[in-house]
Amino acid sequence: MSDLPGSGWRRRVLVAASAALAGLLLVSPATAGAPTPTPAGSDTREHLDLGRLAGEAASVVEVLLADSGELDRLVATGVDLDHHVSRTASGIVVHAVVTPNEVATLRAGGYRLGDVLFTPADSARRIAEREATIAAHTAENEALRETQSRRGAQAPADVKIIRADYYTSGTDQVLSVEAKWAQGQTATDVLTVTRDSGPGTPMGSGGTQTIARFVDAGVYLYHRGASTVTARPNYIQITSPSGDVAVAKVNQWLPIPRENPEGPGYQKDFVSSYLTPTELYDRIHQLAEQYPRLAEIVELPYKTNGYRRKAQAVLGSANPSRVAVDSKAWGHEGGNDITVEFADPGAADQTLSVQVTGNAIRVSLGTDASGAVTSTAAEVVAALNATAGSLVVAYTYRGDTGAGVVAPAASTPLTDGLSAPASVSRDPHPVYAIRIGKDRSTRKLGVLAYAQEHAREWVPPLVTIETAERLLRNYGHDRKTRDLLDNLDIWIAPSINPDGGHYSFYDFNSQRKNMTNHCPQTGSADALGRNSWGVDNNRNYTEYSLFDGYSGASSSCTSGTYAGPGELSEPENRNLDWLASRPNIKFSMNLHSSGNYFMWSPGAYATPGRISAPRPTLGEESFFWGASSRILTSIKRHRNMAVTPARTGPISDVLYSAAGNSGDMLWYRYGIYAWNFEVGTSFQPEWAEAHDETMEFANGLVELMRVARDFDTDRRRPESGLSVTRSATPGMVDVRFEVSEPAAVFYTLDGRKPTYSSTLYGSAGIREGGETLTVRYGTRIHWFSVDAAGNVENNYRPDGRGKNYRKGVAIPPRR
Ligand SMILES: [Zn+2]
Known part of the structure; x- marks a missing residue:
């Protein structure tokens, strides 16, 4: 482990908290791998065999529930829920992904169903839209090449400048150029842009810059790029590799508002259609090739079981x-x-x-x-x-x-029922991440973003791609982006579950899980069960899992939330565990859809009693909230879409229990500040909506990088004070600690020096701030505070030898 500031005390606290809870668990973690336990609870409606059959179409349907108890019972059936939970005065509405057979089973089990919100016809329209987009781009490239091959004396040049924009802010001057080249689909050359240095100056006097291909879903769109310049050019010229020349006048862009963290000439908008896992991986490979000094592709250690049956x-x-x-x-x-x-x-x-x-x-x-x-x-x-x-x-x-x-x-x-084109590999599939940063070593603070644990969630992977593009393509001319990449070690894994992802594009649009069949021949291993197989990758992790007795995952191999035969049984999950164990990673974002939620741990509780995984400390929770407000502000900047406070907070508060989810593993096992996005409004929205969601959540993901960077440079020590008030109990007083920033407070009441082993000041309740301690009048209180970056108040050394901790006496001020 690297010695990141702050990591030490957090990990110690978590160990203590976990040990305290262990006595409450129904099944101890030591039994993981043993026959699957019965999930807690005893309602007769649990363990419904929902009975999804191959060939049945699945739709998103509302389920109308009376209260949280009924929600817990529904979750315990293992039904495939999306991430939407709305609580109203009259009850709770959730969305289930179910086939007609499953609908009948739920009705028979006493559940009330509402509207049908999304059907396979919607998915089919999205795929048709995507294919039409790709076909249109391909045809456009084809037409341009045709024109060029038949050209006569007055033929246009084979290169066309789409736009040339100049921006300034302070001392930064940037020129951004987009151009289309007739050979761009097949030839990978960069194009060289030559500049003048102002009106009346010779072409070339302003220097040159290169622009590179922008390829989306395998189709060339145009060349693009931005560079800093030393003079405002009036005209630019591009000479294509075949010798044709295009000239264009340079436009001035509107100034950018000062509060916008995106500097002048900031490049964005790098996706034009949904991308399959194969295309996602192609895209990050292209980026790494184009920016070899700033990025590399890492093949994660475990191949999947493969898009094969x-x-x-x-x-x-x-x-x-x-x-x-x-x-x-x-x-x-x-x-x-x-x-x-x-x-x-x-x-x-x-x-x-x-x-x-x-x-x-x-x-x-x-x-x-x-x-x-x-x-x-x-x-x-x-x-x-x-x-x-x-x-x-x-x-x-x-x-x-x-x-x-x-x-x-x-x-x-006999048939494997798989319809993907041959371009989709049938072999165990490598899972790739792109690692971005100038110093890609554990010396730098690490940030991890990963998407598509759930196969049918097509927008979240695009958010990761858009983010990677923004980071790399703005490095050359945007000082703030450069600061991020010079100082962070960023890991982006656009598709954790490529097999399921391919299956959702080509075979079964509602696929949630991976493709691995764990059903026995005496169960649902036959052809009719194939759309129900697979492990829910977001339930197969190690902390507060089904195997530990927690709620919100199923032991049934056909359930939407099947936890697998044991923790980390799946290669997809072992890959994420490997990523999370990179010693310098301190922040992460797990991208899902949908519902416009923004969440963190705890993500699971045990029923009955809703015994939650340990809550973060008051200091940690404050840090989660503080960072969240920055991230949500960035999201809102795109089109004023607000993630509401009701949809922000710990997963198990705002959604439902999800035993063995990845966010909890990253937080509890690795001490990573782990957030979860639930992007947008549905799994596969129309492209115009998908595009907006991608832009707004990429804003949020880039902001997480800025949060990480600011955390890294935080050298400000927290300050704290005691608030002592009279108590209702004679001889006692009420005490609270107040801190100047999100920070944890450790204290003693017995006159000893406070250390990281001392009592940690807790929160009064969900979203309520610090607890009130009732202590004997005149008690000596010793304490110190430490912020999330590890800065300790007064430069105190909490190792039992330091002296300058804070001291106070529990006596209320006189009035
Ligand atoms: Zn999901």
């Missing part, structure tokens, strides 16, 4: 006569070529047999004296496994004994 079919309709068949090979590695036929031999007294011809499996069913089929599902399963066992595994349906006689079935192809 076994090819499958379920033959038959009634459960006792159903036969499930899975290929042994992955679908794309031959499984999809296999067919299975159940043939009626059309003759009496035939015995059951199986013939394998290449990839064609033919089961000739047994018959009786009258020629009627007699083979049961169990018999067919046994025959298939005996004869075709090198190609397939057969099993009865979901644990049924298989006593039903099977129905003949025409040759049925």
Whole structure:
């Protein structure tokens, strides 16, 4: 561990707090990995098998609840909720992602459902919109290239300047240029911009700058870039690699308001459509190639299990006569070529047999004296496994004994059901992060942003991309951005769950989890269960998890909040654990959608009783609130969208319990100030809305970098004082500590020197400020305060040897 200021006392406090709580846990952490415990609580409506079937479409539907108790019970069913919870006088409304079958189960379980808010048709429109955008850009590039290849004497140049803007503020002078080049789709050259140095001066007298390709979703859009200049140019000129020349006059941009943290010429707006995980990773690779001194790609240590499945079919309709068949090979590695036929031999007294011809499996069913089929599902399963066992595994349906006689079935192809184009890898997928900073070592304060733990949340990854682009493309000319990148070690992981992400784009838009099937053959491992498989990556972490007895995660492999077979069972989660364990990371943002929430720990409680994971100290909570107000102000700057106070605060206060979520692991295990964004209003809004959400939350994420930087440079020591008032109890007085900034106070009442092991001054309650201590009149109080950056009041050394701690006596001032 690096010795970051501040990290020491926080970690000590957390250990103590966790130890105190351990006695309250229903299941101790030591049993993690043992058979999954029953989630706390005893309501009869828990453990509903919601029954999502493959081929069923999922929609976002309102569930109308009476109170928090009913919300806790709904969460305990393991239903797939989005991140929307609105509390009104008449009750609580949440949004569930459910199929018709699941809707019926919830209704039967006594839940009231409201409006349908989002359907697969909405997703289809978003995908069509994205494809139309990409096609339009491609066609535009095509047309430009066509024009160029057929050009005659008066043909236009193959390079076109879109805009040239000059800005000033103080002594900074910046020129920003955008230009389109006919070969930009295929050739990767940068373009060189030549400047004059003012009216009447020769071209070239102002020097040159380069601009680079801007490629979005694999499509070239234009070249862009900004650089500082020493004189205001009047004209610029670009000579393309083929020798064509374009000239344009330079415009002056409007001055930028002084309170805006984005300096003159600040570049933003780098996304033009939704991006698949493959495209997200391409994008950060491009950035790292373009800015090799400022960024590098890090492949995280664990590959995913892959966007791949076994090819499958379920033959038959009634459960006792159903036969499930899975290929042994992955679908794309031959499984999809296999067919299975159940043939009626059309003759009496035939015995059951199986013939394998290449990839064609033919089961000739047994018959009786009258020629009627007699083979049961169990018999067919046994025959298939005996004869075709090198190609397939057969099993009865979901644990049924298989006593039903099977129905003949025409040759049925097994399929992995995966529709992504071949450009999406079927192999275990590397997960990438881009590491940004001039000094990418643990010497600098680390900040981590990560998105798409939940596959269907398409906007949050764009926020991370937009942020990475802003940081890198503004470095050259924006002093404040340069200060961030010179002094921070920034890790951005745009997609933690690429397999699920691909699945949500190409196969099942409502996919929340990863793609790994942990269901047993006696459960939902068959083809009909495939849209319910997967682990909720935001429930598979180590702190206050299902395995520790906390609420808001499920042990059912088909649940929307399936916690997995054990903590960190999934490669996606081990990757994030690895990222969080970088010793210098002190701040993080976990980006989700939707609901316009801004949250931090604790994120889980145990039911019954809502026994929460330990709350941050008063000093920490103050710091969370202080930093949050800056971040929310930045978000609001984009279009005045406000994240309301009701949607800001600890997760378990403003949303619902989410056992084993990543924010809690980062905070409790690694001492990282870990926030969570819930971006925007829905998972896959129309592009115009998605674009605005990206811009506003990128404002917020960049502001987190500024918060981190200011934290790093905070050398101001907190100051504190005692407030003593008369108590209602004779002989006693009420005492409170007041601090000059967000800070923790450690105190003693027995005359000893205060240290980090002394009592920590607590908060009076949720959002209520400091507690009131009632102590004996005349008690000697010794204390010190320490801020979040580790600055100790009066330069006191709280190691038991220092002397200049604060001292006071519990006597109220005379009136
Ligand atoms: Zn989410």
